Amino acid sequence: MFKEIIQTGKRTTLLYDAIYEVLGMLGRAERMFGLACGNLLENEDNSAEVQREDREINTVERIVRRMIFEHLTLNPQQDLPTSLSLLIIVHDIERSGDYAKSLIELSEWANLDRSASIHADSCRALQRAIAPLFSQVIEALRDSNTDLARGVMRQHEAIKEQSSALIEQLVKDDGRSNDTVPFALAARFLRRISAHLSNVASSVVNPFDRLSGKEA
């Protein structure tokens, strides 16, 4: 969907600019994710940087909405599905940024035992599974690569199961510690980030009415 606009003679349209803003937004979300996980799982202090990136993402979301509105006002008959998809995609990216911010808040509220915790390791495993999805989604969108997009959606299904298993384990754990709730929440937030990335990837393979869902 985006490949045609990037490669064909539509470089003068705002839609072309909006696509690049969205790809840049995904890059920022990836950076936010890395910083937030560093805060939560490696005891780093990235809070200020994450807040800054979040503000940037919110600004870009507004810019993209404005661009799409202007494009549709001037050329209402052109690229309607792509324009509407972009509006949904920017919202998904913005939400993934919000969950990264929630991970930061979590690390500020809870005094987590990061070193010897089996739960921290499980969250690290989730982080490792989610991190490559960002670049895959960027590539899938830019090149309209359906195989890569389907791969992201499949990986999300695996991450979802992994996250559910961890939450179930935490809930059933008899020897609950102070870390149980924060790690359960962290697993949930990580799963939501993965879900939003899967939603973005779905725009490459699904028709407009099935966006943010499983493959049609």
Place this chain on the structure above:
Amino acid sequence: MKRDTLQLWLQIIGLVLILYIFLVSIGLLGGSFKLFGKDLAKQLIEMTSNPLVGLFAGILATTLAQSSSTTSSIAVGMVAGGALTIEGAIPVIMGANIGTSVTNTLVSMGHITRKEEFKRALAGATVHDFFNLIAVLILLPLEIATGYLQHLSEKTAALFQGMGGMKFANPLKTITEPVIKWLIELLGANPVACLVVALIIMYLALKFLVDLARGVVVQRAERYLHKYLFDAAPTAMLFGIVLTIMVQSSSITTSMIVPLIGAGILTLEQVFPFTLGANIGTTVTAMLASLATGNIAAVTVAFAHLFFNVTGIAIVYPISQIRQLPLKMARGLAEVTSRSRVYAFVYVICVFYLIPLLLILVWR
């Protein structure tokens, strides 16, 4: 050659062809008034000797044709054909300026079901109306009292002629004249037939010219619109001039930003200089038409159109208190219509149709 490039070239060739047909229609219009003879010319000149009749005729003609270019081109053609004096044409041109702003006001009605959106859209559309009304309220009495527009335009047209401007424009006349003569012969030199055919061709040519120009320009202009409308006022004004020259219609350029104002993406302050630029840009059509006639009086009228808009901006825009007037009036009307949206229809019908029609009937 890529498909898009080929399509662009075809559109440009189409534009040149339609522009040629438009210029032929102006020549035919002038020719038809010459065929009518001196009696009709005398009657028409007498009728427009009352500047208020000319003004309201300009408003009414433009609101009915939804195009100020049509009215100003007809005025230019009539001046070239000796059926209208420069003095009589100036109020008609002023009326055309007011009448052209009805289109974006009608476009703002598309937002009528959403109260806040409609309030913003109507204010954004009517700021153009109120600026044009204020400009006429100031400049028409000034013109009647001093004839400054006529003098300035005559001097500029003479200067233009002195610099060889008319010789420069001669090829336009040379390439249109054989077709005009052929059409007059084809129509049996019947003045009524020539006039009707000229008006039909002119209306259709302008319609296709604007549609085609819109297709060529607007898609390519959206990035510039995004950039320059959010920029400083002079840049937005310059953008309004350039875009309107390219699209050949201020109705199109001012109407296309109404949804953006309705959505709250653009503010009234941001669009105001853009609409003023559109006022200047739209004068180019009459200028082209006048050059094709090769008649110095017609060129004078086209200059008068340009100078009227330039002086209007020079008086209203630089002083903050005066500049705020059209903005306040537009916001005031939007506030009133937000209480009852019927007032919006009352405003359009009275200002653009009913009052001009009644006053023409009373004063003619």
